[in-house]
Amino acid sequence: MRVALLGCGTVGGEVARLLTEQADELAARAGTAVELAGIAVRRPDKHPELPPELLTADAEKLVTSDDVDVVVELVGGIEPVRGWLVAALKAGKSVVTANKALLAEHSADLFEAADAAGADLYFEAAVAGAIPLLRPLRESLAGDRITRVMGIVNGTTNYILSAMDSTGAGYAETLDEASRLGYAEADPTADVDGYDAASKAAILASLAFHTRVTASDVHREGIADVTASDLAAARGLGRTVKLLAICERVTDDDGVESVSARVHPVMIPRSHQLAGVGGAFNAVYVEADAAGELMFYGQGAGGAPTASAVLGDLVAVARNLVAGGRGPRESAHAALPVRPMGQTPTRYHVSLSVADRAGVLAQVAQAFAGHGVSIAAVRQSDVGDRASLVVVTHQAPDAALQSTVDEIAKLDVVHEVVSVMRVEGEDQ
Numbered sequence: 001m002r003v004a005l006l007g008c009g010t011v012g013g014e015v016a017r018l019l020t021e022q023a024d025e026l027a028a029r030a031g032t033a034v035e036l037a038g039i040a041v042r043r044p045d046k047h048p049e050l051p052p053e054l055l056t057a058d059a060e061k062l063v064t065s066d067d068v069d070v071v072v073e074l075v076g077g078i079e080p081v082r083g084w085l086v087a088a089l090k091a092g093k094s095v096v097t098a099n100k101a102l103l104a105e106h107s108a109d110l111f112e113a114a115d116a117a118g119a120d121l122y123f124e125a126a127v128a129g130a131i132p133l134l135r136p137l138r139e140s141l142a143g144d145r146i147t148r149v150m151g152i153v154n155g156t157t158n159y160i161l162s163a164m165d166s167t168g169a170g171y172a173e174t175l176d177e178a179s180r181l182g183y184a185e186a187d188p189t190a191d192v193d194g195y196d197a198a199s200k201a202a203i204l205a206s207l208a209f210h211t212r213v214t215a216s217d218v219h220r221e222g223i224a225d226v227t228a229s230d231l232a233a234a235r236g237l238g239r240t241v242k243l244l245a246i247c248e249r250v251t252d253d254d255g256v257e258s259v260s261a262r263v264h265p266v267m268i269p270r271s272h273q274l275a276g277v278g279g280a281f282n283a284v285y286v287e288a289d290a291a292g293e294l295m296f297y298g299q300g301a302g303g304a305p306t307a308s309a310v311l312g313d314l315v316a317v318a319r320n321l322v323a324g325g326r327g328p329r330e331s332a333h334a335a336l337p338v339r340p341m342g343q344t345p346t347r348y349h350v351s352l353s354v355a356d357r358a359g360v361l362a363q364v365a366q367a368f369a370g371h372g373v374s375i376a377a378v379r380q381s382d383v384g385d386r387a388s389l390v391v392v393t394h395q396a397p398d399a400a401l402q403s404t405v406d407e408i409a410k411l412d413v414v415h416e417v418v419s420v421m422r423v424e425g426e427d428q
């Protein structure tokens with residue numbers, strides 16, 4: 001099987017190395033030799049470590065070359081990559097990619113081109129790096145009914161939140177430290193503003209619920225507004241804060257099903273499996289009707305871990321080629337509607353600094369009741385002439401919770417809204 005490698009950076013460099021170093025073993029496992037036919041990079045003169053006869057700056061030409069069976073795309077971004085991969089698939093070449101941004105926007109185009117030509121499309125590395133997650137969703141759990149996929153799918157933000165939790169420091173200084181140590185990229189926008197996690201959520205929701213979900217369907221909030229006070233409030237409740245991707249099957253009162261996909265900071269109990277996931281690790285929790293609860297954990301990024309997932313996909317493509325078959329196609333038959341965030345059931349934690357006098361609690365409680373939001377727990381403690389009031393709600397539509405908080409913030413008796421955050425998991 002002849003491989004065109006597009007991009008030879010952090011991940012592509014490791015793929016090239018492993019393809020060369022493990023050529024014999026890969027051939028034995030795949031049932032055919034897996035050989036590099038060419039490597040497209042932006043600047044061939046910058047890659048003295050690679051065989052010059054394989055290098056080219058012309059990816060567009062390489063992907064449809066007669067000498068190529070499969071294209072491994074590790075460049076990233078949407079264009080020109082989308083065009084190259086559609087052309088490759090139309091020409092019957094299978095594609096292996098780690099490009100979550102592209103898949104979250106254009107997987108329909110790619111799958112349609114793959115189907116038309118009978119080619120394979122694999123992308124295990126696009127979500128949670130080395131962790132086998134997409135193959136379990138596409139294949140192992142194909143006979144089950146998945147109800148929820150929830151997890152930590154961005155290492156950079158998990159590193160920052162874990163550090164804020166352990167040091168008590170604020171967001172800005174922790175981000176600076178993460179950049180200095182190389183845990184955050186020079187431009188951390190895609191990570192800290194939740195774009196990276198939202199792309200991954202779109203891919204996960206599409207596979208889990210057999211529905212086309214794109215990044216624009218995913219409600220997205222990053223971690224830039226998470227404060228030291230939020231972490232302190234969480235600690236006070238035996239909780240911590242994580243940036244979670246949450247993909248759920250929601251059934252409304254009429255029995256109508258929809259899909260909710262969202263990325264935002266969440267307070268979870270310290271006893272929750274996801275709370276113990278520290279540093280740059282990823283972990284994803286899957287719930288299915290028959291299987292029950294499953295947990296996937298490991299390295300979600302890095303050259304070698306991500307290359308492991310890419311090589312696994314390459315072996316799968318090679319085996320399909322040898323057997324004369326194909327891997328799984330797109331499965332979007334359910335075509336469920338995507339539920340807007342405002343109508344998605346969530347729970348809130350609200351921490352307030354209020355005046356300590358008669359009737360204050362009643363006014364706050366009235367605001368919740370007025371929006372149809374039921375309170376699960378209230379805790380009050382005195383701080384000088386003020387009181388700290390912590391309210392945790394039952395589930396309500398997110399829009400109702402948001403309106404409640406807006407109203408409470410305007411009450412004269414409320415001095416400050418200290419922390420507002422969605423919560424998941426059972427109370428202690």
Ligand SMILES: NC(=O)c1ccc[n+]([C@@H]2O[C@H](COP(=O)([O-])OP(=O)(O)OC[C@H]3O[C@@H](n4cnc5c(N)ncnc54)[C@H](O)[C@@H]3O)[C@@H](O)[C@H]2O)c1
Pocket residue numbers: 006007008009010011012040041042043057059073074075076077098099100101125126129300301302303306
């Ligand atoms: N780095 C990770 O840990 C990680 C993890 C999971 C997924 N990914 C995904 O893998 C992909 C690659 O990421 P990376 O970290 O290796 O990126 P990188 O920036 O290290 O490498 C990108 C490579 O693409 C090459 N390139 C850019 N434009 C090109 C062009 N026009 N023609 C040919 N080559 C071109 C660059 O020269 C470079 O070699 C991205 O889609 C990324 O989202 C990365």
Ligand SMILES: N[C@@H](CCO)C(=O)O
Pocket residue numbers: 126128129153154155156157191196300301302
């Ligand atoms: N920037 C991503 C890389 C893996 O997709 C992260 O921090 O997890």
Ligand code: NA
Pocket residue numbers: 124125126127128129130131132133134309
């Ligand atoms: Na993966």
